[in-house]
Amino acid sequence: MIAKTHSAIPYGYEGRxxxxxxxxNKGLPVFNIVGMANKTIxxxxxxxxxxxxxxxxxxxxxxxxxxxxxxxxxKDGSYLDLPIALTVMALSRQLLQNDLDNKLFVGELxxxxxxxxxxxxxxxxxxxxxxxxxxxxxxxxxxxxxxLISGINLIGVKNLHELFLHLKGEKLxxxxxxxNVVEKTETGSTPPILDHIRGQAFAKRAIAIAIAGHHNxxxxxxxxAGKTLLAxxxxxxxxxxxxxxxxxxxxxxxxxGETDNIVRERPFxxxxxxxxxxxxxxxxxxxxxxxxxxxxxxVLFLDxxxxxxxxxxxxxxxxxxxxxxSISRANSKTTYPADFMLIATMNPCPCGYLGDPTHECTCTxxxxxxxxxxxxxxxxxxxxxxxxxxxxxxxDLRRKTPVILKEPTxxxxxxxxxxxxxxxxxxxxxxxxxxxxxxxxxxxxSLLRLTPAAEKLLExxxxxxxxxxxxxxxxxxxAQTIADLDGAEIIDVNHLSESLNYRKR
Numbered sequence: 001m002i003a004k005t006h007s008a009i010p011y012g013y014e015g016r017x018x019x020x021x022x023x024x025n026k027g028l029p030v031f032n033i034v035g036m037a038n039k040t041i042x043x044x045x046x047x048x049x050x051x052x053x054x055x056x057x058x059x060x061x062x063x064x065x066x067x068x069x070x071x072x073x074x075k076d077g078s079y080l081d082l083p084i085a086l087t088v089m090a091l092s093r094q095l096l097q098n099d100l101d102n103k104l105f106v107g108e109l110x111x112x113x114x115x116x117x118x119x120x121x122x123x124x125x126x127x128x129x130x131x132x133x134x135x136x137x138x139x140x141x142x143x144x145x146x147x148l149i150s151g152i153n154l155i156g157v158k159n160l161h162e163l164f165l166h167l168k169g170e171k172l173x174x175x176x177x178x179x180n181v182v183e184k185t186e187t188g189s190t191p192p193i194l195d196h197i198r199g200q201a202f203a204k205r206a207i208a209i210a211i212a213g214h215h216n217x218x219x220x221x222x223x224x225a226g227k228t229l230l231a232x233x234x235x236x237x238x239x240x241x242x243x244x245x246x247x248x249x250x251x252x253x254x255x256x257g258e259t260d261n262i263v264r265e266r267p268f269x270x271x272x273x274x275x276x277x278x279x280x281x282x283x284x285x286x287x288x289x290x291x292x293x294x295x296x297x298x299v300l301f302l303d304x305x306x307x308x309x310x311x312x313x314x315x316x317x318x319x320x321x322x323x324x325x326s327i328s329r330a331n332s333k334t335t336y337p338a339d340f341m342l343i344a345t346m347n348p349c350p351c352g353y354l355g356d357p358t359h360e361c362t363c364t365x366x367x368x369x370x371x372x373x374x375x376x377x378x379x380x381x382x383x384x385x386x387x388x389x390x391x392x393x394x395x396d397l398r399r400k401t402p403v404i405l406k407e408p409t410x411x412x413x414x415x416x417x418x419x420x421x422x423x424x425x426x427x428x429x430x431x432x433x434x435x436x437x438x439x440x441x442x443x444x445x446s447l448l449r450l451t452p453a454a455e456k457l458l459e460x461x462x463x464x465x466x467x468x469x470x471x472x473x474x475x476x477x478x479a480q481t482i483a484d485l486d487g488a489e490i491i492d493v494n495h496l497s498e499s500l501n502y503r504k505r
Contacts, residue, residue: 079118191232458496
């Protein structure tokens with residue numbers, strides 16, 4: 001006798017349909033699982049047996065073989081526990097094949113028959129929809145994330161016995177509305193706002209421009225100048241993600257096992273400088289996403305960027321340009337999105353006091369050169385904006401911060417300008433997730449306009465500063481963001497001259 005149940009597994013950034021086939025014959029009692037299953041899936045034999053027995057069902061006392069098709073697809077994880085159990089129930093006539101047809105099942109079983117959530121549920125639901133399946137049964141805790149995908153009927157299941165009664169029509173499962181599902185709040189430290197930062201008006205302006213246009217930013221300065229504080233303040237200036245961006249952000253974090261809830265804010269990832277290339281770029285035996293993909297549609301913050309290994313920094317060059325990363329391994333190949341905004345900080349030299357009027361630099365010229373060369377020319381060329389900050393005067397640090405009683409605060413004013421600039425970009429490009437920094441060189445030439453005086457200034461400056469083709473177009477894109485913040489329709493001399501200031505190294 002043969003029984004079949006449909007399921008799906010995440011496969012890189014996408015998903016694959018898996019057909020769970022079951023066969024039962026006379027012979028010694030044995031339970032085999034075949035079809036390129038790893039250790040986690042082969043261990044499902046014990047979970048399925050215990051779940052069936054403890055849920056009041058019987059396990060057939062015969063030879064049972066489960067095949068996971070396609071057989072050449074490597075399967076990993078506990079996604080197939082539930083479909084395997086249902087296939088066994090169909091083989092033993094506890095369920096009919098008609099009860100399982102045109103449905104997709106996924107979930108990890110505990111020993112008492114309860115369903116536990118799985119990672120990458122958005123991949124699974126999207127795969128089911130693309131395959132024409134309209135009904136998906138999944139763990140109840142996966143409902144919040146899965147509800148982001150429209151056009152498919154989701155049924156959250158608590159345990160195996162509840163699912164059995166539903167499939168037999170004896171007691172239908174009624175889930176609460178998805179928007180009423182209570183999500184767990186993830187606590188963390190609150191990022192600073194601009195009002196908490198003394199001075200640094202130039203740096204605050206640069207951060208506003210960078211966020212408004214999704215530009216990469218490098219902040220250089222001596223220790224204690226507030227570089228890290230300025231970078232972390234950017235997290236509070238990020239605009240909320242659109243519904244489509246929420247799906248993309250939640251999807252990548254679910255694949256990585258970061259959360260089972262909906263991610264409603266843009267990510268701000270800050271890996272330590274001891275992080276390996278695989279943890280930053282992604283990879284490993286399972287070709288998992290790295291920090292650059294977890295920062296997708298958000299910020300990747302590299303504090304003290306010269307302290308990162310050269311191999312890590314150079315590996316950022318391709319994703320900074322293509323906004324995606326292709327990971328190839330012996331057993332798998334996948335492409336993850338990596339449309340992040342890079343914010344990096346660095347000291348001017350190893351001791352940090354080069355050019356500081358109050359501290360003497362103790363570094364030799366060779367040490368300074370070697371330190372600054374850690375950020376290569378090709379990588380620096382991909383950074384849109386470069387600023388240098390100085391230490392804030394001690395008298396300003398001792399000054400008491402006025403109590404903020406009402407709006408508008410400095411933070412709210414800047415955030416409103418960013419919102420208006422983003423709205424102008426949406427109108428110009430007709431897309432919610434398209435920024436000035438996303439434009440190709442052809443789009444810059446056809447969509448962005450400069451005044452004759454600005455054109456003349458650009459031509460002169462590009463020759464004097466020896467700008468590369470990439471830098472040339474980056475200057476125009478940053479100038480367009482400055483114009484958007486100022487509410488201007490066309491790039492003028494003042495916008496372009498400010499943009500050129502951010503190309504100095």
